[in-house]
Amino acid sequence: MLRVSRCALAAVLSLTLAAPAFAEPKPVTPAQADKALAKIRGGAGFKTALATLDAQHDRIVADTITLTEIPAPPFKEQKRAEAYMAMLKAHGLADVEMDAEGNVMGLRRGTGKPGGPVVVIAAHLDTVFPEGTNVKVRREGTRLFAPGVGDDTHSLAVLLGYIRALDAGKVQTKKDILFVGNVGEEGPGDLRGVRYLFTKGKYKDRVAAFFSMDGTSAPRVTSGAVGSRRYRVTFKGPGGHSYGAYGLVNPMAAMGTTVVEMNKIKTPTKPKTTYMTSVVGGGTSVNSIPDAIWLEVDMRSESKDELAKVDAQFLQVVAAAVDAENVARSTAQGKVSAEIKVIGDRPTGNTREDAEIVQMTAAAVRAAGYEPVLGASSTDSNVPISLGIPAVTIGSGGQGGRAHALDEWIDVSKPESVKGMSVGLAALLAMAGT
């Protein structure tokens, strides 16, 4: 899910951030970008494409509902992936396939030579919600309520809308466009789908630009990668009878202290740095001293240094909590210990704000009538950004809220929705060349 953590006005777009260590792309000015976008949007092909998005809006909504109601928990995206692959095939793309990681994709060939540069637009198949979550969509007027509906299922449906719209408008691009439904964006997936695309996938050396469509917000242009560090800590102890062995160390105490003490850590608002104790489990029965309690935590920052700082503090908290419990109660049957496992490690980074993809996308936002909101987040774009490949994360259009909560929703009121969708389509064409 795209979450913007830092805002910048269009007026300060040209501010230079610390440049990543890769070959400098040719800088583009806002004026150049606005001119390019005006040309794209003025073309007959684009106009027909936009009219098609409008005319077929109900179909995009229907596809959103169909896909949302196919559960896709982390590592269990296969059923939804197969359904989406069938849809990509039905849309006439070339080389439709599922790769070894579970990503599904298909190519819309451009006019360039086969095997040339590719512009990727991807939406993620997975949701944060575990198996058994009720994913039935409830509709109230123009609002759709369901876990995962906006993060990121609606984007999958919008991508299909783009294919139909480009075909209807007979729009030919210079570069090939690869449409992707990828796995593993959310928490435990740790970006495994996109990592595969860029390290092992067959297009890995051909990606000229990467768009992740994640969440609904049309004005957002996420060019910064918020890094994250995630742990699963398992506190272990000897266990025993809650009454007969009363007084022995309890791993629950070490976990509780970790939660309480972590919540005392101070992190800066800028660069935005956060932490969360998210998931917990363990224990044998109500009348037993638990022998193992695990806790999952999420730490994020726009700044590598701040992330390292909160990370180090967390590890100190765990060590101190374990030590405190081994002093507080008896270790006669064994001590409490903590097994710390990294379950997520996402790189920080930035696509330069004067890079073509950032400027063109910001111009596409402006051309649709919005004020661009540049920011940093933790999305599939983290991977290409950290590799120095031009990448941004954009929205699917419309409104949405309560991502990662059971009452997640999107609003698919048509005028706003189509206006929002026009941003991604125009930015895509700007990078693919027409």
Next chain:
Amino acid sequence: MLRVSRCALAAVLSLTLAAPAFAEPKPVTPAQADKALAKIRGGAGFKTALATLDAQHDRIVADTITLTEIPAPPFKEQKRAEAYMAMLKAHGLADVEMDAEGNVMGLRRGTGKPGGPVVVIAAHLDTVFPEGTNVKVRREGTRLFAPGVGDDTHSLAVLLGYIRALDAGKVQTKKDILFVGNVGEEGPGDLRGVRYLFTKGKYKDRVAAFFSMDGTSAPRVTSGAVGSRRYRVTFKGPGGHSYGAYGLVNPMAAMGTTVVEMNKIKTPTKPKTTYMTSVVGGGTSVNSIPDAIWLEVDMRSESKDELAKVDAQFLQVVAAAVDAENVARSTAQGKVSAEIKVIGDRPTGNTREDAEIVQMTAAAVRAAGYEPVLGASSTDSNVPISLGIPAVTIGSGGQGGRAHALDEWIDVSKPESVKGMSVGLAALLAMAGT
């Protein structure tokens, strides 16, 4: 599992405790009891029975292994119950049946009129261990290691040994003896098996005396009922995205504070009063603010008043933890709340120490060559004790340890094991009359 919390020497057996509010049973002195036990143990029938326990010791061990390896988590005792019922039937008992709660039982008829008083001896079928726990028995010399092996599976096998021994010795009792494998002794079961026996079962108005055989210790005579109060507290909140919605209230924090603050509660050693945060779970994914975290706690005391005191303090801790979290973070999307559910409520009480069943059992311990250890615990006997029905909990003999832990064990070295088994057999005959 039988856990003794208070010791008394045989010499102080005649100390009078607060009498429960039911018809006073005829007091029995230690001397009277010793005399009765000497007569029982001196009989030819008992001697043959004891020799049979010795001769068939390997079969008792084999039955222990067979039964231990049939998983019997709380509320999932059925498979083991069916196996045990088949064994009771094979041992020639009358009226072998499974009642509506899942208890299995069979009658060894005495010489009295049908429908007369019954002496019950029961062992519990359930273990504390959840489904999927490896229950394979590992043998090292005379030690058997497996979850639930001593608590309480060995007792089930010993009861079968008693039936064979009594039959081999042609021992006739005046009263009928009901052999029971009951469900629901451990934590979540909350004594449901024995509650059913005494409130709805077909023998409910016929029980003259009740023995629960639970755990191994032969010298223990548990005549006091340790009361308990158990809760499952579900902390609820609005949930949300760990980064995007950072700053909202987190039910994990309220749970953590509850664990930490509960651990500050001071309880007396005498009367022994304990509490335990035992099982925990919840959360959506590592990158979500959890919307629900649940915590199970166990509180116990020999004293009704002390139990009420720790109970009240715990409820205050929960309320304060919820309030603190609603102050610490934003309630813009909703507050944290706690849903508190009682999942266990066991009565306290005592069988008078001059009651026939206590005196006879203590004498049976002495006659076997041990020093009786009287005490209070939380076992199936809590139910009859609280109803004023003579009841004690005894051991199956041999040694054991680490109950409720994965490395639970018993030692089945034959001389010690048979000596221990003789206690229950003699006490049973003392109450059933020969």
